[in-house]
Amino acid sequence: xxxxxxxxxxxxxxxxxxxxxxxxxxxxxxxxxxxxxxxxxxxxxxxxxxxxxxxxxxxxxxxxxxxxxxxxxxxxxxxxxxxxxxxxxxxxxxxxxxxxxxxxxxxxxxxxxxxxxxxxxxxxxxxxxxxxxxxxxxxxxxxxxxxxx
Numbered sequence: 001x002x003x004x005x006x007x008x009x010x011x012x013x014x015x016x017x018x019x020x021x022x023x024x025x026x027x028x029x030x031x032x033x034x035x036x037x038x039x040x041x042x043x044x045x046x047x048x049x050x051x052x053x054x055x056x057x058x059x060x061x062x063x064x065x066x067x068x069x070x071x072x073x074x075x076x077x078x079x080x081x082x083x084x085x086x087x088x089x090x091x092x093x094x095x096x097x098x099x100x101x102x103x104x105x106x107x108x109x110x111x112x113x114x115x116x117x118x119x120x121x122x123x124x125x126x127x128x129x130x131x132x133x134x135x136x137x138x139x140x141x142x143x144x145x146x147x148x149x
Contacts, residue, residue, distance in 0.1 A: 014041055014081035020061075022069040022093070027061035030077045030091070041081055049141040052120050053079075053087055056137050059113035060091035068093025068132065085141040086122070092134040 016037045020026035034057040035045055043049040057077065064075040073094035080088040117124055121137035128134075 064093040070094035
């Protein structure tokens with residue numbers, strides 16, 4: 001995690017923001033909607049950019065519903081298509097604990113999701129919000145094959 005990188009976000013070319021239930025079903029829906037939105041932005045299903053975005057969203061959404069869940073509160077998925085062929089993924093949950101565990105023990109049963117995010121993302125981090133936190137990642141995208149919007 002690189003906390004020294006500015007979280008100033010340039011004006012997005014496209015944006016999707018959704019609130020989803022803090023359940024495994026909500027996490028699966030986040031991944032499916034990401035695939036659909038990336039396809040609409042010209043990064044087709046089965047392409048590297050779409051697959052990478054789905055993996056990152058799956059990991060962050062799974063963490064939000066497993067570790068960041070507060071009963072009765074949803075989590076938020078936000079996708080921003082930024083200039084320079086960059087996708088910013090933000091997953092916000094209601095739990096304010098910013099301590100994220102990156103597990104490197106090969107014998108551990110879980111906890112490798114953030115390692116995957118760190119490998120796939122250009123940069124990532126955690127921001128506080130009024131209620132809870134936002135875990136974000138910025139992914140490089142290949143040139144689009146269709147319209148933006």
